[in-house]
Amino acid sequence: MKNILIFGFAIIMIFFKSTSHAEYEKIFFDFKIKSIRGDTIDLNDFKGKPVLLVNTASYCGFTKQYEDMQELWENYRDRGLIVLGIPSNSFNQEKSNNNEVKNFCEVNFNINFPLAEITEVKGEKAHDIYKWAKKNYGKSAVPKWNFYKILINKDGKIEDTFASLTRPTSKKITKKIEKILN
Numbered sequence: 001m002k003n004i005l006i007f008g009f010a011i012i013m014i015f016f017k018s019t020s021h022a023e024y025e026k027i028f029f030d031f032k033i034k035s036i037r038g039d040t041i042d043l044n045d046f047k048g049k050p051v052l053l054v055n056t057a058s059y060c061g062f063t064k065q066y067e068d069m070q071e072l073w074e075n076y077r078d079r080g081l082i083v084l085g086i087p088s089n090s091f092n093q094e095k096s097n098n099n100e101v102k103n104f105c106e107v108n109f110n111i112n113f114p115l116a117e118i119t120e121v122k123g124e125k126a127h128d129i130y131k132w133a134k135k136n137y138g139k140s141a142v143p144k145w146n147f148y149k150i151l152i153n154k155d156g157k158i159e160d161t162f163a164s165l166t167r168p169t170s171k172k173i174t175k176k177i178e179k180i181l182n
Helices: 002-016 067-078 100-107 128-137 171-181
Strands: 032-034 040-042 051-055 081-085 149-152 158-162
Touching: 032 158, 040 100, 051 067, 067 081, 067 171, 081 100, 128 158, 158 171
Parallel strands: 051 081
Antiparallel strands: 032 040, 051 149, 149 158
């Protein structure tokens, strides 16, 4: 009798098994976001390419990671990687307007990868990209602080997330990027 119960329970568990894979109604490439220059970045233009999405801030202790982001961009853009910076004041450490952020990034870090306008990345006012990330990947896709990283694969789905402490040029991130690009 005990074996029958265990077998029955196992069969029931197979039917109710939840997978860790999200049921994406939309993918990353279905969204648009305003650029720091005021035009629209259509993420569909990046279709088929991996994207490292990083929420940034000018007054953060991690701001030097802009250098790593630019290095990644220079090293991998010819192979298809897009580095997309999302300046955000969600943690109260960003400049007051887009022009100040743009100038700060260009003058101090010679940034030439795409930057969005100042954008909310958490809570009810978060941009739809971040709401989508949370819905499809869970709380681990919600930035815990500035310079939180979300790696999007070529299919427009979240491959992985990385804490603020993880530098963009770390082996942890570059291994994942290499895997996606190969």
